[in-house]
Amino acid sequence: MGVAIPPLFYFFKQQKHTQTMAFRKIGNFNDLSPKVFPKLPPRGTVVTYRFLQTFDDPYADTDEPIYKAVVQLPSLSICFDPEKNDWVEVGLVGAIEPDGTPTSSRIRRVWQRPHENGGLMSLTIGKSEDDELYQYLEVASFNLSNPNRDENVQPMLEKVDYEAEAREARNEIKAKLEAVKKASSIESKDLARYASILGYDINDTEEELRFNIENFAIEDPFDFLDRMDDTSFEIDSYISLALDKKIVFISYEDNKLKWSDTKGEIVKTPDTEMESVISAYTNYVMNSKVGKDIHEELVRMVNNEQPSKKPAPKK
Amino acid sequence: MPINNAGNAWNGQQFTGSIANVDKPYVSGNRPGGTNNGTNTASLIQSTSLLDQRDIYKQLVDLQDDAEWLDFMWMAGKKEATSVPTYFSFFNDKLYKPITITTGFSAATGGTLVTDQDSYAFVVVGDLIRVPLTVGSAVVRVTSKNTTGGFNLVVASVTNTSITVTAGTGSAFSNAQVEGSLAPTARRWLVGKLGNQTQIFRNSLVITDVQNMSKVELEFNGKPYILPYEMIQGLQKHRGDISLAMWLGEVSATTFAGATGSSYSNPSGLGDYNYQTTRGMDSYIDSYGITGQTTGFATGTFTLPDLTSIEAQLIANRAPFEYMMAGSTAAVATISDFLKNLPSSGVVSTSGAQSGIYSGRLNVDGREVDLEVEKFKHAGFTFNLKAFKVLSNNEVMAYTNSTVQKSIYFLPMGKVKTVGGGMVDYFRYRYLPQPTPGQGSSETAEIMTGGLAPTPTNQEMNLTTTWTSNMGLEVFAPSKFAKIQVNNA
Numbered sequence: 001m002g003v004a005i006p007p008l009f010y011f012f013k014q015q016k017h018t019q020t021m022a023f024r025k026i027g028n029f030n031d032l033s034p035k036v037f038p039k040l041p042p043r044g045t046v047v048t049y050r051f052l053q054t055f056d057d058p059y060a061d062t063d064e065p066i067y068k069a070v071v072q073l074p075s076l077s078i079c080f081d082p083e084k085n086d087w088v089e090v091g092l093v094g095a096i097e098p099d100g101t102p103t104s105s106r107i108r109r110v111w112q113r114p115h116e117n118g119g120l121m122s123l124t125i126g127k128s129e130d131d132e133l134y135q136y137l138e139v140a141s142f143n144l145s146n147p148n149r150d151e152n153v154q155p156m157l158e159k160v161d162y163e164a165e166a167r168e169a170r171n172e173i174k175a176k177l178e179a180v181k182k183a184s185s186i187e188s189k190d191l192a193r194y195a196s197i198l199g200y201d202i203n204d205t206e207e208e209l210r211f212n213i214e215n216f217a218i219e220d221p222f223d224f225l226d227r228m229d230d231t232s233f234e235i236d237s238y239i240s241l242a243l244d245k246k247i248v249f250i251s252y253e254d255n256k257l258k259w260s261d262t263k264g265e266i267v268k269t270p271d272t273e274m275e276s277v278i279s280a281y282t283n284y285v286m287n288s289k290v291g292k293d294i295h296e297e298l299v300r301m302v303n304n305e306q307p308s309k310k311p312a313p314k315k
Numbered sequence: 316m317p318i319n320n321a322g323n324a325w326n327g328q329q330f331t332g333s334i335a336n337v338d339k340p341y342v343s344g345n346r347p348g349g350t351n352n353g354t355n356t357a358s359l360i361q362s363t364s365l366l367d368q369r370d371i372y373k374q375l376v377d378l379q380d381d382a383e384w385l386d387f388m389w390m391a392g393k394k395e396a397t398s399v400p401t402y403f404s405f406f407n408d409k410l411y412k413p414i415t416i417t418t419g420f421s422a423a424t425g426g427t428l429v430t431d432q433d434s435y436a437f438v439v440v441g442d443l444i445r446v447p448l449t450v451g452s453a454v455v456r457v458t459s460k461n462t463t464g465g466f467n468l469v470v471a472s473v474t475n476t477s478i479t480v481t482a483g484t485g486s487a488f489s490n491a492q493v494e495g496s497l498a499p500t501a502r503r504w505l506v507g508k509l510g511n512q513t514q515i516f517r518n519s520l521v522i523t524d525v526q527n528m529s530k531v532e533l534e535f536n537g538k539p540y541i542l543p544y545e546m547i548q549g550l551q552k553h554r555g556d557i558s559l560a561m562w563l564g565e566v567s568a569t570t571f572a573g574a575t576g577s578s579y580s581n582p583s584g585l586g587d588y589n590y591q592t593t594r595g596m597d598s599y600i601d602s603y604g605i606t607g608q609t610t611g612f613a614t615g616t617f618t619l620p621d622l623t624s625i626e627a628q629l630i631a632n633r634a635p636f637e638y639m640m641a642g643s644t645a646a647v648a649t650i651s652d653f654l655k656n657l658p659s660s661g662v663v664s665t666s667g668a669q670s671g672i673y674s675g676r677l678n679v680d681g682r683e684v685d686l687e688v689e690k691f692k693h694a695g696f697t698f699n700l701k702a703f704k705v706l707s708n709n710e711v712m713a714y715t716n717s718t719v720q721k722s723i724y725f726l727p728m729g730k731v732k733t734v735g736g737g738m739v740d741y742f743r744y745r746y747l748p749q750p751t752p753g754q755g756s757s758e759t760a761e762i763m764t765g766g767l768a769p770t771p772t773n774q775e776m777n778l779t780t781t782w783t784s785n786m787g788l789e790v791f792a793p794s795k796f797a798k799i800q801v802n803n804a
Contacts, residue, residue, distance in 0.1 A: 055598075055601075055602050056568075057510075057566065057602065058510075058566060058567070058568050058570075059403070059508070059509065059510030059511070059566065061508070066602065068601065068602065068606060069602070069603050069604060069605070069793075069794055070604070070605040070606065070607075070628055070632070070794075071606050071607065072605075072606070072607025072608060072624075072628075074608060075610045076610060076613070101611075102610070104610060104611070104618035104619070104620045104621070105618075105619075105620045107610045107620070109607075109610070109620070109621075109624040111607070111624075111628055154716070
């Protein structure tokens with residue numbers, strides 16, 4: 001009868017399978033061209049990775065996303081080598097068999113506890129285990145940050161670039177400031193036009209209109225700024241307001257934008273969706289002389305100015 | 316009733332599929348020359364030329380076994396009634412935690428260790444910590460704590476030797492108090508909780524008077540009618556749905572209790588109601604257990620170092636020493652191949668007389684269940700290898716990105732201790748007893764209505780049978796469960 005090995009002893013015994021091995025070419029493994037072979041950052045550098053998979057548990061004590069408890073990083077992976085124009089097998093491999101397969105007992109197995117560590121894993125360059133793992137992760141396909149990864153492999157983690165993330169966060173803050181500045185400087189006479197194109201009710205009070213527009217600028221600064229910078233914004237906003245004020249209407253029977261008073265056609269539209277109608281009108285105004293004249297008239301009507309002679313309806 | 320056999324493609328020998336909610340092709344109304352499956356389907360119910368006889372084995376062959384997981388838990392007695400549709404388990408806090416030292420001190424008999432906030436909160440004055448040194452480690456005693464400029468532990472070497480403590484992980488393994496000391500600072504232990512919920516499963520069938528009395532060539536429970544077959548299939552599907560939910564399900568955000576704003580309004584005007592779903596075994600393990608893959612999973616190989624590595628993780632989570640390794644036939648075959656290829660010295664038989672692997676009955680919490688499992692011991696663990704056919708069901712388990720069929724699940728056998736001396740199954744199913752007319756209550760209620768019901772409920776000549784169960788899975792200590800991918804196909 002066999003004797004069971006005491007677990008504590010066994011725990012230490014198994015450590016031999018996690019022995020450190022330098023990341024180097026062994027057989028077909030890690031046979032990367034010098035340009036692609038990952039280089040180590042300066043000694044002492046701390047490199048952080050973030051695990052990507054989280055889950056929600058309605059019964060958890062926290063609303064924060066929960067990371068998996070214990071995961072094993074795949075010990076073998078694949079990487080595209082642009083220099084070779086071919087895929088290369090990579091792995092934490094210490095030895096290979098005569099047939100080229102990695103020796104199971106010489107494959108390093110790395111387990112992580114993402115949830116306990118806030119979803120992060122830090123490696124300190126200068127420690128041999130961390131060095132090897134860093135170099136492997138740089139070329140592993142389950143690392144989303146690897147530009148040469150196999151897209152078919154489910155990403156498991158990504159390298160955290162604190163500087164880039166700070167830059168991105170700052171850009172967003174700057175965009176918000178700029179967007180709010182632009183939103184708050186809108187003149188009273190233009191508020192309805194801006195509110196209309198952003199989808200708000202133009203009949204709200206000035207205070208409400210300003211709140212809606214400024215809130216939009218804060219919530220979605222990049223979209224707001226893009227719209228403001230768009231060369232067609234002026235025309236888009238006027239036609240949107242003209243539709244809201246019922247100066248013009250969309251004729252659903254024949255897919256046309258028409259004057260409300262004369263029922264004369266302004267432009268034919270591909271369909272009756274609001275976006276398509278505005279786009280069709282804007283193209284018409286920007287690309288034809290008649291269109292420009294019509295738009296001038298529409299602007300006058302929207303602004304309640306004295307009407308001039310309305311251009312003849314389109315034939 | 317109109318005939319609609321869409322989905323029941325006839326390939327000349329058999330139907331290649333069926334749609335549960337359409338009329339059946341083997342009963343009246345499906346005449347020769349009809350447009351729906353026409354003469355082919357009628358061959359099941361009509362006499363053929365006297366010289367064109369066939370021999371039909373009258374018993375229908377049962378190919379399905381999708382309720383296997385539920386059946387296993389039922390056989391093993393792993394079930395418990397619940398009084399409400401939501402249930403929680405609470406588990407105790409860890410008694411020891413690793414201490415993260417971010418800054419140590421140089422060449423002194425004592426100094427300040429800067430730690431992270433969690434470590435600082437855990438340690439109390441008088442604790443002994445084994446700290447990392449430039450070479451080796453040493454034991455220090457915490458003499459005071461402060462938060463001036465960081466989370467600081469003021470410590471002194473117990474041997475009063477000059478040491479250089481480096482950043483790293485320390486072990487707060489014990490405590491030492493001075494003679495006549497005051498009581499040390501109390502440590503408050505937290506309680507973790509894990510919740511799950513039951514799910515209402517309902518399946519039904521309807522059969523008309525004509526369909527009910529039309530004879531078929533097959534026999535079900537000795538009778539040439541289709542109803543017994545429909546009843547068996549319907550109930551199997553019902554139990555299959557429960558079984559699979561207890562493997563693949565995710566816990567829903569909506570609950571019976573939080574029905575406000577539900578899109579479903581009870582037709583009797585009782586109010587708004589909602590559904591809830593139970594968390595299955597796969598979700599439990601994927602979220603809270605140990606997940607990994609063998610190094611050779613791409614080629615379907617499992618090795619001793621893989622097993623050793625998994626065992627180390629189980630030990631780290633204070634796992635029990637008897638496990639069921641459950642999986643699809645393909646996943647189990649990978650492990651079986653590994654075992655059969657081992658030299659006899661690699662595995663020690665529990666019988667003592669023989670070496671290598673043997674098959675035996677699975678002992679589940681004292682009950683012997685004849686599942687003919689392969690059993691082996693390694694490193695103090697006993698593993699029972701069990702293939703569940705339901706995990707091999709391609710129609711359910713082969714969804715994109717699924718790893719269910721490719722994985723071996725390590726499920727602890729036996730029971731987990733509860734604080735105070737009790738024991739409870741590591742996993743079991745919970746059920747909210749269903750009111751069953753004439754029988755009190757049961758796990759699954761079968762209710763028959765219509766003019767053909769044993770007690771007719773209206774004049775309509777049909778029989779509607781409905782099965783209802785309200786069940787959910789419960790797992791204690793999912794950190795001791797593991798899911799390891801061993802195949803990639």
